[in-house]
Amino acid sequence: MEYKLTFxxxxxxxxxxKLLGLKCLxxxxxxxxxxxxxxxxxxxxxxxxxxxxxxxxQTFTTxxxxxxxxxxxxxxxxxxxxxxxxxxxxxxxxxVDPANVTMDIIGKPVIMKDNLVFAGDKYSAGEGASSNFHxxx
Amino acid sequence: MRKVAVVGVGExxxxxxxxxxxxxxxxxxxxxxxxxxxxxxTDVQALFLGNVLGDFSExxxxxxxxxxxxxxxxxxxxxxxxxxxASGSIAVRDAFMWxxxxxxxxxxxxxxxxxxxxxTPLATRTFAMFxxxxxxxxxxxxxxxxxxxxTHLYAAKHGIPLPKLKxxxxxxxxxxxxxxxxxxxxxxxxxxxxxxxLKAFMVCTPLQLHDCCPFSxxxxxxxxxxxxxxxxxxxxxxxxxxxxxxSNGPLSNQNDxxxxxxARELAVEQSYKMSGRKPEDIDVCELHDCFSxxxxxAAECLGFFEYGTAGEAWLKGEADIxxxxxxNPSGGLKAKGHPIGATGAGQVYEIAKQxxxxxxxxxxxxxxxxxxxxTLGGVGATLCNLILERGW
Ligand SMILES: [Zn+2]
Numbered sequence: 001m002e003y004k005l006t007f008x009x010x011x012x013x014x015x016x017x018k019l020l021g022l023k024c025l026x027x028x029x030x031x032x033x034x035x036x037x038x039x040x041x042x043x044x045x046x047x048x049x050x051x052x053x054x055x056x057x058q059t060f061t062t063x064x065x066x067x068x069x070x071x072x073x074x075x076x077x078x079x080x081x082x083x084x085x086x087x088x089x090x091x092x093x094x095x096v097d098p099a100n101v102t103m104d105i106i107g108k109p110v111i112m113k114d115n116l117v118f119a120g121d122k123y124s125a126g127e128g129a130s131s132n133f134h135x136x137x
Numbered sequence: 138m139r140k141v142a143v144v145g146v147g148e149x150x151x152x153x154x155x156x157x158x159x160x161x162x163x164x165x166x167x168x169x170x171x172x173x174x175x176x177x178x179t180d181v182q183a184l185f186l187g188n189v190l191g192d193f194s195e196x197x198x199x200x201x202x203x204x205x206x207x208x209x210x211x212x213x214x215x216x217x218x219x220x221x222x223a224s225g226s227i228a229v230r231d232a233f234m235w236x237x238x239x240x241x242x243x244x245x246x247x248x249x250x251x252x253x254x255x256x257t258p259l260a261t262r263t264f265a266m267f268x269x270x271x272x273x274x275x276x277x278x279x280x281x282x283x284x285x286x287x288t289h290l291y292a293a294k295h296g297i298p299l300p301k302l303k304x305x306x307x308x309x310x311x312x313x314x315x316x317x318x319x320x321x322x323x324x325x326x327x328x329x330x331x332x333x334x335l336k337a338f339m340v341c342t343p344l345q346l347h348d349c350c351p352f353s354x355x356x357x358x359x360x361x362x363x364x365x366x367x368x369x370x371x372x373x374x375x376x377x378x379x380x381x382x383x384s385n386g387p388l389s390n391q392n393d394x395x396x397x398x399x400a401r402e403l404a405v406e407q408s409y410k411m412s413g414r415k416p417e418d419i420d421v422c423e424l425h426d427c428f429s430x431x432x433x434x435a436a437e438c439l440g441f442f443e444y445g446t447a448g449e450a451w452l453k454g455e456a457d458i459x460x461x462x463x464x465n466p467s468g469g470l471k472a473k474g475h476p477i478g479a480t481g482a483g484q485v486y487e488i489a490k491q492x493x494x495x496x497x498x499x500x501x502x503x504x505x506x507x508x509x510x511x512t513l514g515g516v517g518a519t520l521c522n523l524i525l526e527r528g529w
Binding site for chain 2: 007011033039058061062063064065066067068070073076078082087088089091101103106107116117118121123125127128129130131
């Protein structure tokens with residue numbers, strides 16, 4: 001069976017600040033990142049949708065020790081965001097000095113823009129975009 | 138289904154980077170297990186070996202076949218298990234199932250890793266492979282980062298002010314290092330104070346150096362045998378009476394449960410149900426404290442403490458020897474160390490030794506009859522629990 005929304009298609013869209021996902025036509029569940037079947041009801045009857053990229057920060061961490069090859073990026077902040085449409089998504093926090101991110105940020109509304117692209121390394125089979133969330137003023 | 142016993146155990150010292158090869162490390166542990174069991178190489182019917190990153194740490198794939206040959210276990214079937222940090226545990230669980238089923242009578246199970254040999258940058262990169270490579274790693278999420286996320290989420294969900302949670306977390310490390318100090322096999326054998334922990338380098342917020350386990354080298358091995366065989370070999374068989382295993386996808390897809398780990402709760406439920414035991418029956422538990430918060434979350438998912446209260450329980454001594462449940466008398470992952478492929482087998486080694494009353498007196502849980510292990514692999518991707526009991 002053909003995969004409905006592949007990583008490549010999702011990634012190309014994400015690079016252009018478009019967040020794609022799937023909507024289950026059986027139960028209405030929204031799925032992001034994409035999967036073979038609906039996470040709630042296992043249906044394969046899904047359509048590709050574009051999500052708003054808006055949500056609220058659920059948690060965060062500022063990383064000071066980098067994996068091999070990403071030393072120049074530290075410090076950076078990783079967040080988990082509950083999207084307006086329901087799912088949670090892992091991404092980065094943009095526009096805020098990582099040194100100043102505290103518990104106060106949890107619950108704050110954010111919007112995805114100016115997404116980042118990890119260029120890839122010898123293990124990663126190519127690049128990967130990361131959703132970059134910014135605080136809504 | 139037949140009863141299955143642990144009839145021989147062996148473990149190397151867990152350590153920083155060293156020169157022994159993966160095959161050598163596992164062979165040392167396995168010979169100790171074999172000698173203790175009084176079995177011969179020709180008695181062993183299969184080898185199930187946890188090894189995660191041999192390909193990266195020493196360019197060695199299929200280490201299980203080379204280890205089997207090296208040990209004189211000529212031509213037996215040998216399988217490698219990869220469930221990230223839970224690899225050793227899932228190897229032991231499968232060995233249990235094959236012996237329980239009657240297909241094999243005697244199996245060698247264990248694990249080996251040279252995580253420290255890789256050095257911090259490569260180890261950090263390869264450990265991050267146990268998150269989702271396409272949908273999580275582009276953000277730069279590291280393994281400590283996963284528990285940084287869970288720690289802040291835990292504080293927010295339970296309404297615990299971060300400085301208070303940090304104090305509880307620091308104490309879990311103080312306790313771990315205290316036990317590691319008297320464990321001859323431990324990677325770190327020194328005390329740390331609350332002040333040491335709270336002053337140390339910030340790896341990723343809010344986890345400081347001692348909140349994190351080290352990358353370790355080491356191996357552990359166990360001989361599992363059917364009850365019939367076990368009774369002939371030893372007066373102190375340690376029976377595996379409950380097993381559980383479950384899986385999960387990317388961290389963000391576990392959002393309905395976080396910071397609880399759903400796969401752990403399922404695996405725990407399976408192992409309690411199978412053994413007929415309850416959390417209050419467990420005397421000693423080796424749980425997966427790769428990070429301070431991981432210990433707190435694990436102790437709650439295992440049913441030892443109410444959600445949101447385990448950190449406080451640690452501070453009160455309830456998670457220590459002599460408390461409600463003796464957690465990680467070995468020093469756990471943070472002090473005993475974390476050679477990831479071997480860690481779960483090392484937990485079983487510790488529980489078997491505890492039940493037999495054979496650990497250093499400073500950290501012996503007196504009269505322990507029932508023990509449990511808990512191992513987490515990846516971002517909650519692979520969870521495995523085992524319950525072990527005295528057979529005498
Ligand atoms: Zn559905």
